[in-house]
Amino acid sequence: MSGTLFLVATPIGNLSDISARAVKTLHDADFIAAEDTRVTRKLLSYLNIKKQVISYREHNQHEVGFKIISRLLNGESCALVTDAGTPAISDPGEDLVRLCRESNIKTIIIPGPCAAIAGLALSGLSSKSFIFEGFLPVDKKKRLVLLTQLQDENRTMVFYEAPHKLKRTLDDMLSIFGDRKISISRELTKIHEETLFLTISEAIAHFNNVAPRGEFVLVVEGSDLTLAHDDAINTAVKIALSYISDGITTRDAIKRAATETGCSRNELYKTIQGVFARLG
Ligand code: SAM
Numbered sequence: 001m002s003g004t005l006f007l008v009a010t011p012i013g014n015l016s017d018i019s020a021r022a023v024k025t026l027h028d029a030d031f032i033a034a035e036d037t038r039v040t041r042k043l044l045s046y047l048n049i050k051k052q053v054i055s056y057r058e059h060n061q062h063e064v065g066f067k068i069i070s071r072l073l074n075g076e077s078c079a080l081v082t083d084a085g086t087p088a089i090s091d092p093g094e095d096l097v098r099l100c101r102e103s104n105i106k107t108i109i110i111p112g113p114c115a116a117i118a119g120l121a122l123s124g125l126s127s128k129s130f131i132f133e134g135f136l137p138v139d140k141k142k143r144l145v146l147l148t149q150l151q152d153e154n155r156t157m158v159f160y161e162a163p164h165k166l167k168r169t170l171d172d173m174l175s176i177f178g179d180r181k182i183s184i185s186r187e188l189t190k191i192h193e194e195t196l197f198l199t200i201s202e203a204i205a206h207f208n209n210v211a212p213r214g215e216f217v218l219v220v221e222g223s224d225l226t227l228a229h230d231d232a233i234n235t236a237v238k239i240a241l242s243y244i245s246d247g248i249t250t251r252d253a254i255k256r257a258a259t260e261t262g263c264s265r266n267e268l269y270k271t272i273q274g275v276f277a278r279l280g
Contacts, residue, residue: 003030003077005068005100007093009086009112012215013190015046022110023047029079033068035092039083056080058092065096072105079110086114090134090160115188116158119217122195123156123183126222130156136169141276143169145241147176148275152234154222163212170207173220174200181221187214236263237271250276 006025011017026032027049033056034040040053056064068078080087080096087093100107116132133150136159137143150157161169173182182203185195192214198206200220236257243253254272258265 001075002103002105003072003075004106004108005072005096006077006079006108006110007087007097008079008081008110009114010040010043010081010084012084012113012115012118012188013193015043017113017189018043018047019110019112022112023049025110026051026079026081028077030076031071031078033064033078033080033096035082040081043081056092056096061092061095065099068096069099069103069105072100073103084113084115086112089114089116089132113189115160115185115215115217118188119183119185119195119219120156120158122185122188123219124197125156125181125183125219127156130158132158135160135162136165136172138165142245143172144176144275145245147172148241149238151176152223154224156222157220159218159220161216161218163214163216166212166216167204167207169218170200170204174204177220177223180223183219185217185219186212188217190214232261232263233267233271236261236268237275240268240272241275 006029008022008025009019010022026044026047029051031052031054032040032044034053035057037053037055044051044053054064054068056068072078080093082091082093085091088097097107120127120130131153133146137146159169173180177200179199179201181197182200183195183197184203185193187193196203196206239260240253240257243256244250248256250272254265254268257263258268
């Protein structure tokens with residue numbers, strides 16, 4: 001009989017947030033697959049657990065994934081952890097879970113900390129419905145295209161961001177979303193935990209004075225734009241931008257989107273140029 005893959009959530013800062021069930025699972029598993037073995041060894045040493053730890057990270061996940069599956073098929077159990085938080089959420093794990101599904105291997109979650117959910121809960125913004133975008137693309141054009149596609153999104157939006165990219169992201173958000181409410185949580189559960197409730201322009205002013213440090217979750221208010229923005233040209237812009245992000249040339253993307261929506265190619269071209277002009 002095959003073994004079980006346990007997805008074990010670990011603390012996002014404060015080690016006391018490890019659950020009793022997570023400790024038992026790490027203790028009982030035959031082996032642990034970890035994103036960074038050094039980080040996980042520190043946690044195991046805090047928990048006084050001695051166990052084989054293998055590396056399972058973005059760069060080796062294909063090769064190591066198959067090795068883990070083979071051990072699971074041979075009846076061993078594996079606890080998968082990442083450096084912090086819930087595996088498979090902007091972290092390695094998704095592929096391994098899919099492989100387990102395909103091989104009929106039992107997969108169990110040991111739920112626990114997740115920075116996105118912690119930031120959302122603290123934001124005070126609507127959590128009735130929300131979207132999670134994780135990290136924005138590093139490539140400027142792709143980032144702008146994605147943010148433009150999210151311009152009319154009326155659900156609350158949750159993002160992860162690194163400190164050195166925070167100011168750039170806030171600038172892009174201001175130029176595309178306008179001056180909305182934003183909740184910025186940093187270093188959650190750690191000594192310097194802080195959550196700021198501001199508008200995007202206030203956040204820019206704040207981080208012009210205070211250098212961003214630590215790990216960040218950004219929670220942005222959804223759009224309250226009304227039907228006026230849902231006109232044909234906006235639909236055509238979104239279609240063209242999604243073609244562009246798929247790698248189609250701007251010219252062909254505009255041509256296709258104009259044909260599909262019946263919009264004027266010239267008007268569409270001018271609007272898209274306006275979007276790209278913001279790229280600087
Ligand atoms: N799987 C993890 C989870 O469930 O939270 C997220 C992993 S992702 C690679 C790491 C990002 O999560 C960081 O860059 C930061 O944006 C966010 N993050 C992680 N820990 C955090 C913390 N203590 N406070 C604020 N944000 C945090």
